[in-house]
Amino acid sequence: MTQISRFIGEVVPVAQGVAGDGGESAATVRGGGFADYALVSLHCLRIYLDTSYRMTIDLLKEMRLPSRYHRLLWV
Numbered sequence: 001m002t003q004i005s006r007f008i009g010e011v012v013p014v015a016q017g018v019a020g021d022g023g024e025s026a027a028t029v030r031g032g033g034f035a036d037y038a039l040v041s042l043h044c045l046r047i048y049l050d051t052s053y054r055m056t057i058d059l060l061k062e063m064r065l066p067s068r069y070h071r072l073l074w075v
Contacts, residue, residue, distance in 0.1 A: 004063065007048055008041065015040040 019036035046056045 002063070004045070004049075004059075008045065011044045012037065012041050015044065 015037040019040055042053070042056065046053055049056055049059070051059070
């Protein structure tokens, strides 16, 4: 498990608790908005990596994350 996937594994549950939408899917299938916890998690990861949002998304798309993280981060 990479350092980034460990970080995601720790941040997402905290973000779900803070945002209060832990049971909600990260992104709706019908094209609605993203869950608050997904945005908070992305922001935390961006700060952790010290990159732009674009670079963070590009990095997540290139990574081979376990499927449970894809579901949480919509990548």
